[in-house]
Amino acid sequence: MADILIIDDHDSMREGLEIHLRRRGHRTHAASGGRAGLDLLQESPMDLVITDLKMAKVDGMQVLREVKQAAPETEVLVITGYGTIETAVEAMKLGAADFITKPFSSEEFGVKVDRLVADRAEKAALRKENLALRVENAQLKEEGTGQVRYGEIVGESAAMQEVFRWIERVARSDSTVMVYGESGTGKELVARAVHAGSRRRDRPFVRVNCGALAEGLLDSELFGHEKGAFTGAERKRRGRFELADSGTLFLDEIATITHATQVRLLRVLQERELERVGGEETIPVDVRIVAATNTPAEELLEGEFREDLFYRLHVVPIQLPPLRSRIDDVPLLVSHFLEKLRARTGSPVREVGASALDALMSYDWPGNVRELENAVERALVLADCEILQADDLPPLGENGRAVPMPQSRTPAPGDTFPDGGMDLNRAMEGLEERLLRQALDQAGGVKAEAARLLGLKPSALYYKLEKYGIEA
Known part of the structure; x- marks a missing residue:
């Protein structure tokens, strides 16, 4: 439901649009x-203004200019009549989200309105998230040098201090950034921190997981x-580039895109x-x-990634270290996750004991920071104590080190179980x-194709890859 203002000097048109939008569940003015x-509009804020282009005294173009200036x-x-398309295009340049040409069907009109309302809600959510990041970064800067957090990124090691410095430098520019790092090291957090520190901070931050889509x-x-x-394209749809216009677009798992998509992206x-x-319309972004x-x-x-696209993306590279190299x-990370997850899990844990920290620091964390956060969350969910000890942690492997999965084979007829039986779960894993x-x-390392071969949803494949610490 949205608050929508309809401005039109034709009574029948205005009343008809009101009736249609109310039936779709919107509040109309x-x-x-x-x-x-x-x-x-000065008296009551609106989510959407629908205005006729040609009106006496104050026309739709003036309405548009004043709306975009005030709100x-x-x-x-x-809304434009036939023969005034050029004026409608000019309105788009001045900030109009879309235009519709008379005569139009009620269904076409309703679909456009619903899409604009949905787009506005998404942008509002992104602005709220970006504002929170900006406030947090400002607070961190006030704390002085040697900071241990940058947004949601946590670390006091020399490697992470260098990452913080790179984020600070590159955020002030509009240069393209390429973030390298193993799965689970926090590449999206770096992207969000770059956006929050940039001049685009008040505009959208839009994320696309390139490896999750065919x-x-x-x-x-x-x-x-x-x-x-194409089949199923029942209405026009704006892509993520358009949704991120004047903001930041985060392209995760960029190495997975096909040659044809690389050409279009370039x-x-x-x-x-x-x-x-x-x-066929060319849209500036x-x-x-x-x-x-x-x-x-x-x-x-060395692979099939286009060299010209690589150098377009590899303008400012930021390398994130794996957790095992900044153990x-x-x-510090455990303390951060304890604070972050305690309320969500309802855990009584208030502190992590020395034995638990020793165990966590002796593990090599193939899944990096994401795996550590998952381990802390599981421990908080299961523990019923105030001080978390090593015995309260989920299994991390023998002596705190990762243990390779045992090789298994299909039992042959006549085989007997070894002494102590057989661990079926481990064999299946x-x-x-x-x-x-x-x-x-x-x-060939393409996760979407691997998911198809296995008959899995991409999200299920990612979970299993993370579970076994498999990198692709």
Whole structure:
């Protein structure tokens, strides 16, 4: 449900639009002219303003200018008659979210309104999240040098202090950033910190997991599509580039995109414009790119990744260290996760004891910071004490080190169980791990293809890869 202001000097048109939008569950407000509409907007904030372009005295263009000046977060939909398309395009340049040409069907009108309302809600959520990050970063800067947190990134080791310095330097510019690091090291957190420290901080931060979508779906997700562009494209849809316009677009798992998508992405980066899938209209975009991958730079260049696209992305590289190379940060991270997760889990734990910290610091953390956070959360959920000890931790392997899964085989007829029986769960996990590795090898490391081969959803595949510490 949204608050929508309709401005039109034709009574029948205005009343008809009101009735239709109320049936769709929206709250409507109406004005019979541009000045009356602007006065109403000063009294009550609106999510969306729908204005006719041609009106006496104060026309739709003036309404648009004053709305975007007084309430830039309010979306504007312009209604235009046939023959005034050029004026409608000019309105888009001035900040209109979309336009609709008379005559139009009630269904076409309703779909446009619903999409604009949904887009505004998404942008509002992103602005709220970015504001929280900005406030936190400002507080950290006030604490002086040698900070141990940058947004949600935690670390006091020399390696992490260097990461903080790089974020601080690059955030002030509009340069493209490439974040390298193993799975679970916090690449998205770096992207969010870069955005929060930039001049685009009040604009959208939009994330795309390139490895979670098949080629056709990824193109539609990135660049949008026109109605009828492919089976199931029942309406026009703006892509993530358009949603991130004037903000930051985070392209996670960039190494997984196909050659065809690489070509389209390269064009957008070079020309700062795009065409939706199935469309011919050229749409300008102003987006700052932060990309991330767990593939080292030299392997990207040796593989099938386009060299020209690589150098477009690899303008400012930031390398995140694995947790095993900054193990002294574990106590600080554990304290951070304890504070973050205690309320969510309802745990009585108030402190992590020395034996628990010793165990956590002796493990090599193949899943990096994400694995550590998961381990702390599981311990908080299961523990019924105030001081967490080593016995309260989930299993971390023999002597606190990662233990490789045992090799298993299908039992042959006549086989007998070894002394002590057989651990069926461990045997099945060993088989599952081998199948995961085999599928990744067969798919050339492309996770979406590996998920298809295994008959899994991409999200399920990612969970299992993280579970076994498999990197792709």
